[in-house]
Amino acid sequence: MSIPLNWYLILAAALFSIGLFGVLSRKNAIAILLGVELMLNAVNINLVAFWRYLDPVKMAGQVFAIIVFAVAAAEVAVGLALIISVYRRRRTVVADEIDLMKW
Amino acid sequence: MEKFIIWLLPLPPLLSFFVILLFTNKNKALSHSIAVGAAGLSWLGSMIIFIRALGVKEFGKHIFGSSINWLPTGSTWLRIGVQIDPFSAVVVFFVAWTVLAIFVYSIGYHNFGQPKGDHDVAGLPPHGATVTENGHKHTIPSIEPMYSRFFAFISLFAFGMYTLVVSDNLLTLFVGWEIMGLCSYLLIGFWFGKPSARNAAVKAFMTTRIGDVFMLLGIAFVYSFTGSLSFSEIFKPEMLHALASTPAFFGLSAAGIIGLLLFIGTVGKSAQWPLHVWLPDAMEGPTPVSAMIHAATMVSAGVYMVIRMFPLISAGWTEGMPLNTTMSVIAFIGAFTALFAATIAVAQNDIKRVLAYSTISQLGFMIAALGVGAYVAAAFHLVTHAFFKALLFLGSGSVIHGMEHGVLHTGEQVDAQDMFNMGGLRKKMPITFWTFLIGGFALSGFPVLTAGFWSKDEIFAEAFGNGHLAVFIILAVAAFLTAFYTMRQITLTFFGKPRTTAAEHANETTWTMTVPLIVLSIFAVGFGWVGIPEQFPGLGGLVPNWFHEFVGGTLAELPKAVEFSWVPLITSLCVALGGLFLGWLMYRKVKSPKQDFLQIPVLKNKWYFDEIYNFVFVKPAYWIAEKFTSLYMDQTVIDGFLHSVARFSLFLGHAFRNYFDKPVINEFIGDGTGNVVKVSGSGLRKIQAGRIQYYMVVSISVLVIFALLYYFMIGGR
Numbered sequence: 001m002s003i004p005l006n007w008y009l010i011l012a013a014a015l016f017s018i019g020l021f022g023v024l025s026r027k028n029a030i031a032i033l034l035g036v037e038l039m040l041n042a043v044n045i046n047l048v049a050f051w052r053y054l055d056p057v058k059m060a061g062q063v064f065a066i067i068v069f070a071v072a073a074a075e076v077a078v079g080l081a082l083i084i085s086v087y088r089r090r091r092t093v094v095a096d097e098i099d100l101m102k103w
Numbered sequence: 104m105e106k107f108i109i110w111l112l113p114l115p116p117l118l119s120f121f122v123i124l125l126f127t128n129k130n131k132a133l134s135h136s137i138a139v140g141a142a143g144l145s146w147l148g149s150m151i152i153f154i155r156a157l158g159v160k161e162f163g164k165h166i167f168g169s170s171i172n173w174l175p176t177g178s179t180w181l182r183i184g185v186q187i188d189p190f191s192a193v194v195v196f197f198v199a200w201t202v203l204a205i206f207v208y209s210i211g212y213h214n215f216g217q218p219k220g221d222h223d224v225a226g227l228p229p230h231g232a233t234v235t236e237n238g239h240k241h242t243i244p245s246i247e248p249m250y251s252r253f254f255a256f257i258s259l260f261a262f263g264m265y266t267l268v269v270s271d272n273l274l275t276l277f278v279g280w281e282i283m284g285l286c287s288y289l290l291i292g293f294w295f296g297k298p299s300a301r302n303a304a305v306k307a308f309m310t311t312r313i314g315d316v317f318m319l320l321g322i323a324f325v326y327s328f329t330g331s332l333s334f335s336e337i338f339k340p341e342m343l344h345a346l347a348s349t350p351a352f353f354g355l356s357a358a359g360i361i362g363l364l365l366f367i368g369t370v371g372k373s374a375q376w377p378l379h380v381w382l383p384d385a386m387e388g389p390t391p392v393s394a395m396i397h398a399a400t401m402v403s404a405g406v407y408m409v410i411r412m413f414p415l416i417s418a419g420w421t422e423g424m425p426l427n428t429t430m431s432v433i434a435f436i437g438a439f440t441a442l443f444a445a446t447i448a449v450a451q452n453d454i455k456r457v458l459a460y461s462t463i464s465q466l467g468f469m470i471a472a473l474g475v476g477a478y479v480a481a482a483f484h485l486v487t488h489a490f491f492k493a494l495l496f497l498g499s500g501s502v503i504h505g506m507e508h509g510v511l512h513t514g515e516q517v518d519a520q521d522m523f524n525m526g527g528l529r530k531k532m533p534i535t536f537w538t539f540l541i542g543g544f545a546l547s548g549f550p551v552l553t554a555g556f557w558s559k560d561e562i563f564a565e566a567f568g569n570g571h572l573a574v575f576i577i578l579a580v581a582a583f584l585t586a587f588y589t590m591r592q593i594t595l596t597f598f599g600k601p602r603t604t605a606a607e608h609a610n611e612t613t614w615t616m617t618v619p620l621i622v623l624s625i626f627a628v629g630f631g632w633v634g635i636p637e638q639f640p641g642l643g644g645l646v647p648n649w650f651h652e653f654v655g656g657t658l659a660e661l662p663k664a665v666e667f668s669w670v671p672l673i674t675s676l677c678v679a680l681g682g683l684f685l686g687w688l689m690y691r692k693v694k695s696p697k698q699d700f701l702q703i704p705v706l707k708n709k710w711y712f713d714e715i716y717n718f719v720f721v722k723p724a725y726w727i728a729e730k731f732t733s734l735y736m737d738q739t740v741i742d743g744f745l746h747s748v749a750r751f752s753l754f755l756g757h758a759f760r761n762y763f764d765k766p767v768i769n770e771f772i773g774d775g776t777g778n779v780v781k782v783s784g785s786g787l788r789k790i791q792a793g794r795i796q797y798y799m800v801v802s803i804s805v806l807v808i809f810a811l812l813y814y815f816m817i818g819g820r
Contacts, residue, residue, distance in 0.1 A: 020803070023796070023799060024796050024799055024800060024803075025796075032795075032796075095794070095795050095796060096794055096796075098795075099793040099794065100793075
């Protein structure tokens with residue numbers, strides 16, 4: 001109990017910001033996906049930290065974290081599949097070039 | 104049992120009407136069999152009722168009747184039903200006999216069994232058919248083209264009369280009354296191809312309608328006052344007392360006003376002055392119709408109704424008192440009509456028109472008798488008159504038929520109805536002659552033997568005995584004229600030598616026509632014997648005065664038989680015999696109308712009543728219709744109003760279109776919505792960049808902005 005809660009929160013915020021930066025700045029779609037993963041895990045840290053420090057009796061934080069893992073796994077599977085599919089058709093994974101829906 | 108039969112009494116003729124109209128129209132023999140069969144059934148029912156009624160002691164107190172709830176009127180019911188009391192029993196008796204006789208007679212009159220005419224068309228009397236016999240050509244009477252239709256109509260007529268007679272209330276009585284009005288229209292206009300028949304039908308309908316409207320007012324008045332239309336309710340002593348003691352208008356009591364209104368209905372239906380004009384014109388119909396209208400049904404219905412309403416009319420009056428206003432009016436109109444019509448009858452040459460005016464005159468006798476309070480005498484004359492007038496009409500039809508045969512045979516173009524073309528028919532048509540003579544003598548009141556004598560004598564006795572001298576004298580003069588014109592008719596028609604070759608070749612009619620004549624002539628003689636006054640010298644008391652006892656029992660208290668007096672009896676004898684003798688004396692040598700000094704224009708033209716009515720009512724009506732209603736009301740006011748309404752709506756529609764629909768709906772709402780969507784769409788599409796990171800930046804910035812807002816404005820506290 002020597003490490004205070006704030007440290008965890010700062011770590012999580014830093015991680016989230018790195019992920020966000022990655023999402024916004026990278027051109028490669030796979031890199032964007034990596035950024036999203038970072039953001040999700042930052043959230044997970046938050047969830048677990050809050051559980052541990054504020055309400056350790058109930059399991060809600062852990063359960064949410066596990067659900068986020070599952071969703072992240074599914075999201076990565078779908079996202080990678082989409083990217084592979086796009087790559088096969090258009091020979092590119094640059095997000096700006098995937099602009100079929102543009103007017 | 105009796106009640107059941109009474110309910111069924113009017114039914115067979117009605118069924119016959121529908122069956123003939125709908126199914127058997129094409130088959131003449133079947134049609135007349137159905138009609139006569141139906142009349143026979145009703146006749147049978149009537150006889151059963153009548154005989155049952157005879158068997159009941161004090162029948163007036165124990166009448167046959169039954170009624171049902173018919174029409175809900177708020178919390179109460181309007182009941183309708185049937186009843187036979189002594190008076191309606193004798194009426195049903197004569198209706199049944201005369202109707203049956205007329206039905207059978209019609210078969211012969213419309214030439215059943217004769218060939219089809221050469222050029223007969225529906226709507227015109229048959230013109231005759233040419234047949235070849237033993238090498239030379241004959242023209243013989245041909246069958247009526249609308250034979251079945253005729254039987255359908257007279258069946259409906261009989262239905263109307265039976266309904267009227269068996270009714271126990273004014274409502275169904277009025278229904279029967281109006282059905283007869285319709286049938287008279289249909290049958291007077293039976294030969295609708297003749298303009299004169301069409302006009303006569305319309306005239307009859309319109310004239311009786313005037314009376315009917317007043318009668319309906321009277322019925323409405325009765326209902327509003329008593330809350331009931333059934334006779335037994337209205338004639339309750341306390342109700343009559345209330346009616347008689349309630350003042351209404353013009354200084355008359357409610358009973359007086361109602362009596363007068365209902366009496367106007369009778370004036371129309373029974374052709375009393377001043378609504379008598381339709382009846383002579385009604386001779387345009389076939390002769391059985393004339394008999395039907397004049398004897399069995401229509402005009403008898405008018406008298407029947409007013410006799411039926413006698414307790415109401417005479418409410419508050421007892422025998423011996425001076426007449427109340429309503430009764431005075433009735434007595435005056437009756438007496439005046441009796442004399443007035445008789446004066447016209449002496450100058451008529453058409454055999455049926457003489458009888459038509461004599462009907463008006465005889466109905467006047469009944470009305471006058473009722474007016475002076477002689478209830479039984481009026482009823483008695485109604486019955487005897489029905490028999491002998493039916494007989495006379497059927498007899499005249501037989502004469503005309505015989506004459507038409509002669510006209511067709513010789514080809515001579517003469518009017519088969521003009522008495523001056525006849526003469527000497529007694530040898531050619533013996534049965535018709537003898538029965539006509541009996542009928543004529545009954546009409547004249549030939550002493551002792553005939554029915555007409557007894558009924559007329561009773562009217563004289565009542566008028567004289569109760570001190571109504573004026574009525575007595577007028578009726579005596581009318582009776583004298585009656586005997587006179589009757590003998591004139593008989594002399595001109597049957598006596599002397601034939602005045603035309605057509606008359607020489609007239610021949611007796613078939614048995615379907617003569618048998619009804621014989622049957623009716625039995626009643627024209629015999630029916631008088633049931634009403635011989637008890638105190639009559641010699642004969643009185645031999646047979647009881649059944650009629651007085653029986654019919655008088657209809658009233659609440661039996662009317663006293665009038666004291667016997669020699670004056671009316673001698674008057675009656677004198678006028679009848681004197682008139683008959685004078686008629687024979689004057690006309691036995693007359694050859695042509697020129698020798699007949701009674702052909703005075705004023706009498707010949709019926710005191711110019713048709714012309715007066717034409718001038719006073721018909722012409723102004725046409726004038727108003729043309730000048731006022733058509734030109735002013737219709738074309739100016741109503742059309743003008745309609746046109747301006749149309750113009751206004753046109754203007755309104757135009758304004759809406761130009762100032763509302765086009766600018767507001769079309770341009771603003773319709774096109775405007777589209778434009779707004781288009782503009783906003785083309786503006787908004789710019790943010791649809793398709794770059795996922797751009798979206799991300801936007802959504803993150805929005806999130807951050809809202810988070811900061813939240814933090815500083817709400818979460819900060």
